[in-house]
Amino acid sequence: MTSTPDVIVVGAGIVGAACAHYAARAGLKVTVLDRGPVAGGTTGSGEGNLLVSDKAPGPELELALQSAELWRELAEQLPRGVEYEPKGGLVVASDEAALTALRTFAAAQEKAGVTVREVPADRLPHLEPHLAPGLAGGVHYPQDAQVMPALAAARLLRASGAELRPGQEVTGLLTGPGGAVRGVRTASGVLHAPYVVNAAGTWGGELARLAGVLLPVLPRRGFVLVTEPLPRVVRHKVYAADYVADVASDSAALQTSPVVEGTPAGPVLIGASRERVGFDRTLSVPALRRLAAGATALFPVLAGVRVIRTYAGFRPYLPDHLPAIGADPRVPGLLHACGHEGAGIGLAPVTGRIIAECLVGGQPPLDISPFDPARFEAGGGA
Amino acid sequence: MSRRQRWSGREARVDGAARTPGELAGARPGPAFEITVDGRALPALPGQTVAAALWAAGILAWRTTRAGGKPRGVFCGIGQCFDCLVTVNGVANRRACLVGVRPGDAIGTQEGEGRGELAV
Numbered sequence: 159m160t161s162t163p164d165v166i167v168v169g170a171g172i173v174g175a176a177c178a179h180y181a182a183r184a185g186l187k188v189t190v191l192d193r194g195p196v197a198g199g200t201t202g203s204g205e206g207n208l209l210v211s212d213k214a215p216g217p218e219l220e221l222a223l224q225s226a227e228l229w230r231e232l233a234e235q236l237p238r239g240v241e242y243e244p245k246g247g248l249v250v251a252s253d254e255a256a257l258t259a260l261r262t263f264a265a266a267q268e269k270a271g272v273t274v275r276e277v278p279a280d281r282l283p284h285l286e287p288h289l290a291p292g293l294a295g296g297v298h299y300p301q302d303a304q305v306m307p308a309l310a311a312a313r314l315l316r317a318s319g320a321e322l323r324p325g326q327e328v329t330g331l332l333t334g335p336g337g338a339v340r341g342v343r344t345a346s347g348v349l350h351a352p353y354v355v356n357a358a359g360t361w362g363g364e365l366a367r368l369a370g371v372l373l374p375v376l377p378r379r380g381f382v383l384v385t386e387p388l389p390r391v392v393r394h395k396v397y398a399a400d401y402v403a404d405v406a407s408d409s410a411a412l413q414t415s416p417v418v419e420g421t422p423a424g425p426v427l428i429g430a431s432r433e434r435v436g437f438d439r440t441l442s443v444p445a446l447r448r449l450a451a452g453a454t455a456l457f458p459v460l461a462g463v464r465v466i467r468t469y470a471g472f473r474p475y476l477p478d479h480l481p482a483i484g485a486d487p488r489v490p491g492l493l494h495a496c497g498h499e500g501a502g503i504g505l506a507p508v509t510g511r512i513i514a515e516c517l518v519g520g521q522p523p524l525d526i527s528p529f530d531p532a533r534f535e536a537g538g539g540a
Numbered sequence: 541m542s543r544r545q546r547w548s549g550r551e552a553r554v555d556g557a558a559r560t561p562g563e564l565a566g567a568r569p570g571p572a573f574e575i576t577v578d579g580r581a582l583p584a585l586p587g588q589t590v591a592a593a594l595w596a597a598g599i600l601a602w603r604t605t606r607a608g609g610k611p612r613g614v615f616c617g618i619g620q621c622f623d624c625l626v627t628v629n630g631v632a633n634r635r636a637c638l639v640g641v642r643p644g645d646a647i648g649t650q651e652g653e654g655r656g657e658l659a660v
Contacts, residue, residue: 287660386633387606389652389659424606424653459658464633 162350163189163321165517166342168328168365169357170194171201172503173495175311176510177355178320179232184514188320189349191342193327196315197308200359200502203471205382205419205427206307207395208504211247211299212402214263215270217528218480218501221508223271224523226301228507233305236317240310241422247302248277248285248394249401250293250456257294260399264297273300288391288459302395304419307503331369331492339369339491355493355513360437360474362482362496366531371488374534375497377472379438381431381445383453386464387424395419396456401430405500406479410434412445416452418460426460428453430500432473439470475499476534483509483529485516493517494531573643577602584641591617591624591636594647602626602636606652627654 165181167174170192178188192198208229213219233242249264251257264274275298282289282296315322330343331354341350356373358365366373401415410433417429431445446468454461476482476497486492493516495509512522512529562569562585569585575593576582584593591614594602601611603625615623617637624636629646632654 288658386655387653388655391655391658391660393660463655 161187163187164351165189165353165355166191166349166351167320167355167357168192168342169199169355169359169362169496170196170311170315170322170324171199171357171359172197172307172311172314172506173201173359173498173509174355174357175314175318176506177357177495177513178510179314179318180507180510180514181355181517182318182320184518184520186514186517188318189323189351190315190320191323191326191328191344191349193325195324196322197311198324199361200471200474201311202308203380203382203469204307204500204503205417205429206241206305206310206503207419207500208303208305209247209299209395209501210267210272210301211249211297211395212397212405213267213501214402214406215266217525218505219267219270219272220524221481221505222501223301224511225505225508226303228511229303229305229504232310232314232507236310236313238313240313241306242303242310243305243422244300244303245419246394247299248282248296248396249299249399250282250289250296250396251399253294256399257296260295260297263399263402274298275300286393286396286457288457289396290456290458298394304395304421305503306421306423310503328365328368331365331489333369333489337489339489353491353493353517355495357495359496359498359502360472362474362494366486366494369486369489369492371486371492371532372535373476373482373494373497373531375474375476375482376434377437378475378499379431379433379435379470379472380429380500381442381449381468381470383428383446383449383465384467384469385426385428385460386466388420388426388463389424390420391459392418392420392426392457397430398452398456404430404432407432412442412448414445414448414452416449416456418453418457425466426463428460428465437472441468441470473500474502478533481505481509481529482531482533483512484522484526484531486531488532488535575641575643575645575647577647578649579646584645588641589637590626590628590634590639590641590645590647593641594626594636602647602649603654604651609651625654626650 363375627648
């Protein structure tokens with residue numbers, strides 16, 4: 159065992175990797191623990207979307223805009239490829255009513271600093287030649303990008319120089335006088351550090367419970383269909399305007415809206431479903447059927463393409479659909495960086511920067527009060 | 541006894557009489573029929589896979605990889621590795637080791653993902 163680290167990051171997903179990266183860059187000695195492998199949770203079951211397009215003006219959009227810039231930097235800094243593609247998003251509306259709603263949404267986003275370009279129906283084929291005819295129009299979001307999330311987490315962790323200990327589940331938090339964090343307990347022993355960062359994603363609520371505090375992170379299941387490798391048939395991240403409403407919804411029932419994108423490796427990824435069914439990994443044929451139907455309605459060419467596999471993941475969501483980022487006022491030395499729902503890959507760098515600033519007593523790059531980890535405590539946060 | 545010697549013994553026993561898997565198994569397939577490979581006529585036997593028919597004709601590679609354009613044919617032979625992908629009657633990415641041949645099948649070698657016509 160090496161000398162005591164300055165900070166222990168629990169979770170080797172993309173958020174934990176980003177926390178490790180920015181903390182190490184701030185001069186801290188970091189150890190990253192995970193009960194599984196790198197990117198073994200939600201990071202490894204996403205599509206790697208770095209989106210501003212699906213976010214309404216507000217605190218999450220501010221995070222996303224800053225994070226988009228940080229991703230651009232990281233993509234250049236990381237020594238080996240993470241399949242970063244600044245390809246832009248294209249949101250399409252099937253009818254005039256949806257287009258009107260999309261226009262209103264985009265206009266508000268533009269005021270908040272998002273670059274938006276309306277695309278009239280007759281211009282859609284220029285952006286996406288395989289798109290179904292008869293759509294009412296769309297909006298192009300050039301700031302949207304994509305990355306291969308598992309590769310990105312692995313490369314970021316390695317570049318950080320942090321000590322990585324996979325396969326080590328945290329079973330308890332060590333506290334000292336006044337309840338301050340002193341480290342963690344794992345099956346193989348104790349590890350001391352004055353700070354612990356909860357980057358446990360969908361399982362962040364369990365880690366908070368070990369610290370004796372409430373952080374109601376819950377899973378929101380999603381499936382992804384993976385097609386056989388294809389040449390580039392879809393240029394942008396393309397999705398239907400109803401997706402934004404689904405993301406913001408509080409419904410527990412199955413919701414699907416087509417989200418289609420190509421990847422540098424060849425397969426087209428098809429999402430997105432949302433349902434609140436706990437940590438149930440059972441394959442849902444109705445969900446997959448709706449994903450396939452939605453995707454082929456948007457891109458009829460996909461009807462002649464084989465799906466080679468599917469996977470499920472659990473988005474970590476908090477009741478107000480905002481992440482928990484920053485120091486926990488209830489437990490000195492405990493910081494949270496979890497609950498990013500379906501936006502964790504995109505929001506990871508800015509989250510890592512905020513956590514690093516909190517650790518060294520610096521100024522976070524934006525107002526983090528909306529992400530206060532104590533905001534769900536009965537009687538209001540601290 | 542070394543492995544090589546054992547093999548020598550077995551070859552001595554069969555005495556060169558059984559040279560093909562079909563003969564070794566005592567198979568008595570029906571009459572041969574014709575398929576085409578990139579337009580060229582080849583004989584095939586009922587019950588053969590596409591891969592077996594290609595091998596029997598001395599064709600060992602029928603596609604190129606997506607990255608690097610390297611030649612590929614059968615690797616595992618049991619449907620697991622997806623190395624032997626081939627175009628059958630216009631449908632790309634069929635596993636040659638699993639798909640059975642039928643009279644008149646048009647087999648096509650494929651490049652990369654075999655769906656170049658979809659590229660935008």
